[in-house]
Amino acid sequence: MRCSATLLQRLSAGMARPGLPGPPACAGFPVAATDTPALLLDLTALERNCARIKAALEPFPHVALRPHAKAHKSSAVAAMTLELTGARGVCCQKLCEAEAMVDGGINDILLSNEIVSQSKIERLCQLTARPGVKLAVLVDDAGNVSDLAREAARANIQLEVLVEVDVGQNRCGVAPGPATAALASAIVSHSPALRFGGLQCYHGLTQHIRSVAERRAAILGPVLAATKASIAACEAAGVWSPDLRVTGGGTGTFIFEAETGVFNEVQAGSFVLMDTDYTDNDAEDQVKFEPVLHCLATVMSRPLPERAVLDAGTKALDLGCGPPRVVGTKPGTATYRSGGDEHGIIDLSGAAVESDMFKVGSVVWVQPSHCDPTVNLHDWFVLHRDGIVQDCVPIEARGPGR
Ligand SMILES: Cc1ncc(COP(=O)(O)O)c(C=O)c1O
Known part of the structure; x- marks a missing residue:
């Protein structure tokens, strides 16, 4: 399935958004004419990845896909993924991401994170009060539950609140079991200002375990045990019902959460763009996604045959997960x-490489090692198909994440 023309036209309205530097490319021009460094997004590959995840989840009709927007931070890309996968809403990690989504017409959001400061809680309530917005947020602290309830009552809204369970990542979240049930009960006690929405049981560290068998074992073992213990404790406390959400999973593990029969929502997000950290995961019989995101760079200097210098340094590429991969070259x-x-x-010393590819002025495609922080460095995605720029869409929610 291709992105519809009407959607693309609507997205180009983003080009008129005030305050953004101009886009680096023009629709109808060859990709190679793009001003660099720039982020390229391959529409055909994005469409195939969306079709892949949709097909992978078809055997699990009880599991809803809620693609995470933290990787791309763009309401235009979110709109495409919703249209192509049939998903109803997205996840966001930051309040500013949720605001950008709502401004861009995406109204069904799980804020998969805690919102604690007074000013942010007020913004959260204002956002939830906007017409048509369906928003839920996480908690892992009883004081935060009271703060949310107070501000929701003041704003005359009802906030949907899920408990974040620490299923082994040792990041945010309460301990599985009775502590989870205690917090769920606190939410219920603040009805009608708050509504208990279920549990988030996400384990980020499992996503990049390379072996499929070990990834599956991590989810079907400790993560599932912690999730089941938390549901059982909520049942014992009288605050559970089967329609509540059990949400988690990322691009590396969503299929295992789906297999459990316990999770009813998965939050994979990077599959839309892909990076080398994910393409390096073993896939075996698993759903395999292809690279969509590239950074286009220009060779600005070729001081030696074995050294070419690109105009894309750490202002254009995040290197936290290693170097990007140079497209069109053999490993090493x-x-x-x-x-x-x-x-x-x-470094071209590894082998005799086509020197034409790295002549001064040539453009080079590299696949980023980690999509989220690389996207965070850029203002625009350049959407392309068959070598031709189709559109440019803004990355509205880039930045430190307020
Ligand atoms: C809470 C949560 N859910 C889902 C995701 C999406 O995971 P991915 O981008 O690996 O698919 C993340 C990523 O960090 C996350 O923190």
Whole structure:
């Protein structure tokens, strides 16, 4: 299925958004004419990844996909993923992401994170009060439950609140079992200002376990045990009902959460863009996603035959998960290393590489190692198909994440 033309037209309205630097490319021009460094988004590959996740979840009709928007931070990309997967809503990690989604017409949001400061709780209530908005948020603290209830009552709204359970990541979340039930009961006690919406049982550290068998074992073992113990404790406390949400899973594990029969929502997000950290996961018989996101860079210097210098340094590419992959080269023949903020060095000493590919002025495609923080460095996605720019859409929610 292709993105509809009407959707693309609606998305280009984003180009008129005030305050953003202009887009780096023009619709109808070859991708190679894009001003660099720029983020490219391959529409055909995105459509195939959306079709893949939709097909993978078809055997699990009780499991809803809620694609996470934290990777792309763009309401336009969110709209495409919803249209192509049939999902009803998205996850966001930050309040500013949720605000950008609502401004862009995406109204059904799970804020998969805690919102604690007074000013943010007020913004959360204002957002929830907007017409048509269906928003839920996480808690892991009884004081935060009271704060949310007070502000929701003041704003005359009802907030849907899920308990975040620490299923092994040791990040946010309450302990599985009785502590989870105690917090769920606190939410219920604040009805009608708050409504208990269920449990988030997400384990981020399992997503990049390379082996399929070990990834599956991590979810079907400890994560599932902690989730079941938490549901059982909520049942014992009289606050559970089968229509409540049990949500979690990312691109690396969503299929295992779906298999459990206990999770009824999965939050995979990176599948829309993909990065080398995910393409390096073993897939075996699993659903395999393809790269959608690339950074286009220009060779700005070729001081030596074995060294080419790109105009994409750490201002354009996050290197926290390793170097990006240079597209169109064999492994080990053209490796990227940081040349600083504005320079990326391609080491060509590994083999005789087509030197034409790295002539001064040539453009080079690299696949980022981690999509979320790389996208966070850019203002625009350049959407392309068959080598031609189709549109540019803004990354409205980029930034430190307020
Ligand atoms: C709470 C939560 N849910 C879902 C995701 C999406 O995971 P991914 O982008 O790996 O698919 C993340 C990613 O960090 C997350 O923190």
